[in-house]
Amino acid sequence: MTWIVILAVAAVLVLWVISVQNKLVKSDEICNNALKQINVQQISRYDALQALIKLTREYAGYEADTLQKIVDARKITSSPAPTAAQINANEEALKEISAKLIAVAEAYPDLKANQNYQQTMQSIEKYEENVRLSRMTFNDTVTRFNQQVRVFPTSLIAGMLGFAKRDYLADDVSKKDYPTI
Numbered sequence: 001m002t003w004i005v006i007l008a009v010a011a012v013l014v015l016w017v018i019s020v021q022n023k024l025v026k027s028d029e030i031c032n033n034a035l036k037q038i039n040v041q042q043i044s045r046y047d048a049l050q051a052l053i054k055l056t057r058e059y060a061g062y063e064a065d066t067l068q069k070i071v072d073a074r075k076i077t078s079s080p081a082p083t084a085a086q087i088n089a090n091e092e093a094l095k096e097i098s099a100k101l102i103a104v105a106e107a108y109p110d111l112k113a114n115q116n117y118q119q120t121m122q123s124i125e126k127y128e129e130n131v132r133l134s135r136m137t138f139n140d141t142v143t144r145f146n147q148q149v150r151v152f153p154t155s156l157i158a159g160m161l162g163f164a165k166r167d168y169l170a171d172d173v174s175k176k177d178y179p180t181i
Contacts, residue, residue, distance in 0.1 A: 020157045027145040031166055032081065034138035038169075039082045041134050042090045045127035046076040049097050052120045056104055056111060084167045091131075098124070135169050142166045 053068055076090050105111050146165045149158040158164075 017157055020154050021161055024145075024148060024154070024158055024161065024163050027141070027148055028163065031138070031141045031145050034134065034141045035082055035084065035087060036080075038087050038131060038134040038138055039090070041127055041130040042087070042094060043076055045094060045124060045131060046090075048120055048124045048127060049094070049101065052101055052117070052124070055114065055117050055120060056101065056108075084169050087135075088170045139168050142168055 057065075076093065082090075105117070111117055148154055149163050149165055
């Protein structure tokens with residue numbers, strides 16, 4: 001009789017560990033997916049900025065070449081599994097490129113009046129908003145994951161299975177000074 005009780009308790013414990021592991025894997029995958037979504041949005045914004053540089057080349061060849069050099073020096077990471085640090089680095093590069101493009105556009109009123117320029121700027125603004133929303137989603141999913149990893153008794157299983165707290169995306173304190181596109 002005691003063997004049956006011991007086996008039943010062991011079976012319940014094993015099932016609980018499996019359940020916790022599955023829950024942690026699902027949460028981890030949701031975090032990974034949210035991070036990849038940010039990367040996709042950043043790449044789309046990067047492509048729109050490239051299109052804007054091509055438009056700028058018609059109006060201001062020298063400035064467009066300078067911008068192209070900046071873009072080439074700061075290639076956006078499109079690795080299959082981006083990290084929060086890579087996403088933050090991408091964001092800094094995109095901010096710098098955007099600021100330079102705005103400065104060039106201000107110097108060339110004809111460029112600002114160009115319909116293709118205006119449409120491209122609108123798409124960049126859309127990507128900016130998508131990145132902002134994706135960042136919020138990622139940080140929300142990380143919050144839920146980190147809570148699961150840190151709450152007892154799940155924290156015991158998480159530690160044994162190699163699940164650790166994830167990093168949040170950095171707050172952009174310079175957004176207050178970020179130029180409006």
